[in-house]
Amino acid sequence: MGFTLDIFRYDDKIDAEPHRDRVEIDQPTTMTVLDALEYAKAEVDGSISFRRSCRSAICGSCSMNINGTTGLACKTPVSQVLKSDNSVSVDPMPNFQPMKDLVVHMDPFWDKYNRLKPYLQPADKDEDHERERRVSPEDMKKLVAVANCVMCATCYALCPVVSVDPAFAGPAAIAYAFRFIEDVRDSKRKERAAQISDDYLWLCAHCYACSYCPKHVDPHDDIIAVKRATIEEGLTNHAGPRHALVVAKTIKQTGMLHESEVVQGTVGRFNIRGLLKQTPMMIRMVKAGKLPPFFLKPVPKVDEIRTIFNTLEAPTL
């Protein structure tokens, strides 16, 4: 019985620096972190600020950092996150500017959606259909996981690429792009793939941080699918897709990663300036005796590897 909430406190109109408050909660640890915050606000300090509404993990409001990792406060029992000193620390989501206590400025996150033109754009006219458009259960099932996204921004807060490059669309928006790209009723697959490529789709480093999703959407799966779609749509004139394709190509040819070929393929074989930029690294590699060979002999039984490639229906990625 009883624990401490260790709360980040800050008001962006008043405070130069944040501080922390420790609030004793004389309640059982079976309660959720959100219940604990509500209790602290109602009984101890009414100025503690956070967003919340549904308390059933569907409105997406109460995403915050809990003991250093992001999640929905309403879905996190205190008992599961209690630290050895019997406390739980709560902080605003990273990758956002704090506004007040646990409330952050969300606009950059919503802007990423706005750029998607996130609404259905069918090829045919609504009037052509007396009733609903027919969609097979199988085609609809592709959208079931992403339909559960509550836009809580947990994945966006957890994404290390967003933290270094805020122009990156981020996992949530890419998942929402996937929602339309994979919708058989939509007609803008190529345009959508192009737009999301321009929003630095290929910066995703596949670290799987976003695979932790309170709603089991797993936007990482969707990121892979969207990358696949951009290649299928022939949008390969980016370093990202070139890299993916050349890696696959050299493995198919030689059974190994042909590193010097990969560098040329990624930068562009005729991109003289880009290739010259690699020269200092090459010189350092030569000095260290680590320069990879320019010609690679295929491994024994490379045919088996090629068979794997040929067997897979999916395009090379």
Added chain:
Amino acid sequence: MRAADEAAERGADVAIVSKMHPVRSHSGAAQGGINAALGNREDDSTEAHAFDCVKGSDYLGDQDAIEAMTADAPKQIVWLEHRGCIFSRMPDGKIAQRPFGGAGSPRTCYSADVTGLVILHTLWEQLERFQVKVYEEFFATALCVEDGVGAGVIAYNMRTGELELVSAKATIFATGGLGRVYAKTTNGYASTGDGMGIAYRAGLPLMDMEFVQFHPTSLKENGVLLSEAARGEGAYLLNKDGERFMFKYAPNKGELASRDVVSRAEWTEILEGRGVDGCVFLDLRHLGREKILERLPQIRELALDATGKDAIDTPIPILPGMHYAMGGIATDKFGATKIPGVYAAGECACVSVHGANRLGGNSLLETIVFGHRSAEHAANYIKSVGSVRPSERTLKSEGDRINGILARTGGERHSHVRKALNAAMSDHAFIFRNDKELNAGMDALRKVREAATTMTVQDKSRTFNTDLIGLLETEFLVDISQPIMLGALNRTESRGAQSRTDFPERDDENWLKHTLMHYKGKTSDPEADYSRKVIFTKFEPQVRTY
């Protein structure tokens, strides 16, 4: 959002004022589905849907409005589908439908158990499409009425702490429910009846407020909803002896009787000692893992999170919980109120299509149908209006009021007043009601409303002051709770969700009329008015059994 989408499609200059981002709306928590007589699974008709609504309403619903809603339902579902809504499908590619309580046909269109969420997202996508301006995290505090005509609202910008005048030729309230008047509710923290409170204070009557729906399956731990879709897919309700008790109360429909009937049955079982720890059980086990994971994954997870029990192999303890307000701002069947230029749609409105008891799957439908209808009406109305120039009078008085609240000292914290309000409502105006309890409830509310005049906040900041918002919400809750209690006290009959132990019968001779409640000031009882009669078209009152 349905209203804004319609207005935008019609080329009107439209904006949304909302205390939350639109996708945070509590409509997203609706799980089970939305009714429309598409007939995708079995033959169905909009007349059959209308009859089920009328019977479900215990003959208090206005039949012209019900017929309009059920006739419009299939068109609105198609509208949503054409705009990309992710409905579950049948093998032939049509929208899937499931059985729901009180319905004569499997009529409830769904998307697993996240139907509200997918519809909410579709509506938001259309806002994006038309680039509708959203005043996000603006908390509306008052309606501007100039020369008897609606002229916009006053809203508090939560980010800057500034009060702003949003002028408009037409204002549509789509502000949702009031679950937070009760201690335990399936509703989110945001469901504080703000729109009802604003309209009520501006002189619009609230209608049929005594009719509060208690949902049969809410979790004991936190009041969170487990969808009726569970019973629609075949789940059982069991008492402590493992008996499927519903057939004692509804011999034909069993678990799929309408919600008022099921909630009363559960509460009777519990009161008569056949519950366990004040609960009965929702049993999904026989549905099997595969069906539960495909059709009801969210409710399985909600139960797992709150109770640690997996519905795949354990019955879940549940009890009736406050879920929905059948009452609200009195409107006509176009969503119009008696103030020109002011409309209401959805849970905050009372048309009335739900009468004394709403059927599951009709709340999402009401938001869509009447969002559309009110916007259509308003779009025509604004063509007849010149310019509106609301005076700064209301802006000034609201500004003074809020400054006064922030400066106030000495009174009780609003969170404590809220608790007293919740206790009064849950103790005295729950499922079973009687004269003595309701009179005690009125006395308790009179004390609460006195305390509310001096309640205080601790947060004096102008940045995202949720303490202030909480106080303003509590003020609305206090105002709109009194029409509930008084309406329940005055109505000496049992009809739908109003169940009087001292008047156990329905009284069609005296009570086929709506309750209208008028605001008479912060510390006065509301004034009741029974001048509005129920509208009948073709369904005569019958004995209601399931």
